[in-house]
Amino acid sequence: MNYEPTQIFFIVLSGIVLMLLMSGFIIVMVLLHRQQQLRNRQKMDNLRAEYEKTMLKVEKEIQDQTLSFIGQELHDNLGQILSLAKLTLNSPDEENYSEGKRLINHAIKEVRSLSKRLNLDWVKEVSLLDFISGELQKIENFGFCKTQFETDVEPIELDLDKKLVLIRIIQECLNNIMKHAEPSVIYISLAQKKDSLSITVKDDGKGFDVDDKSKGMGLHNLKSRIETIGGKLILSSIIGIGTEIKLLLPFE
Template sequence: MESNASDLFVIVLMGFFLMLIMGSFIVVMVVIHRQKQLQNKQRLAAVQAEFEKTILNAEKEIQENTLSHVGRELHDNIGQLLSLAKMNLSSSKPEKVSEGKSMMNQIIKEVRALSKTLNLDWVETISLREFIEKELEKLQSAEFCQTHFNLKGKEFTLDKDRKLILIRILQECLNNAIKHAQPENITISMDFQDDQLEIRIKDDGKGFDTSQESSGSGMFNLKNRIATIGGNIQVQSIIGKGTDIKLSLPNSIA
């Protein structure tokens, strides 16, 4: 009897310890799961904060570029037109007065066009293709270099935030080419695939040593910005032969 009671006590004790171990294991797993959930929430919050920061920086920089453009247009274009219109309207010749009135109508159109660029509403009304074509047209009109544009595939719609960041990245790539590359030709190609958009910006300018890119923040900023919208950037450049930049962005609705 004593042996049976002892065996029963051992079995009960082992069961108790087994339950204790299982309970402890469950508690540990719950704690680990909650910690992972907290880490995931913190990681998502950090990604969202970085995305919002990138958006704000892109908006600020585009607005600054826009103000610089408006200033140049007011001084170089509209200012000149106003001076010519004033001269013509002060003339005693009817044909000159008529030409002056025509210039005033042109000035009004120019001012209205400029006023539309002072906010970022235009980002929603223009496609990425149209933006690129206009930027290349500006370079061509300024006789900076020859520009070329290639389009492949069926264009899909990008939401405003992703488009805004892409616009700023493209502006920065073109600004770098203007400031440093001194190219004779700049070519931008857009390839709309089912699952992603590929954009290539190529120039035949001075090129640079890509192994030295870490010394500056420009390439880091480009990589960081496109990463916030799920894309990536690849840069190939040869000194004396030009630069080839490839942007890849997944189609969020594919």
């Protein structure tokens, strides 16, 4: 088949135009892909920065609470032990001397225990189950209200960061209950499935309107914190009935 020069020109021109269109399409796709990569990288950087910010804030809050606890222990517990030891040792009675030595040894143990809490070593050593039991026991010791703790969970190993966040969230939930709920019972339960850990904090107090914006900031902070470690918070509350907060943390 013989082509006229004009036909050959149009065929070549069409080929060039098609090649330019293909090249332009490829360039556009490459640019879009790079933009998506940049957006993804920026998103990951933002998530990492938010995670680090949350962890620093959580560590500071736990340290502040620990210092407050230590101050109270020094005043109420250790101070009394040392005062009693002083009074005992001032007596010439040999039995009192032995009792004084026992009290001093007890005071030394208390100081060592408190020194560990000045950093976050206690968080590494304590299990989540023991922490929850201890917090509820303190509430009962204060005479605030009754508590219940139920779990079918075997002792679990959690990353320190995840444990820190969970500890702080549970502390915040309990603090909010004691400040606002006026309950007769605080109930905490742990359940473990194949792929997740469920922690439920519930009370039979006053309850509140979950749509009340004045109470939204504290809830938002709790949700943000659990989300930084890949978890989820579910809240339900009925005025006059009580409040339930469920924390869901997936296992890797």
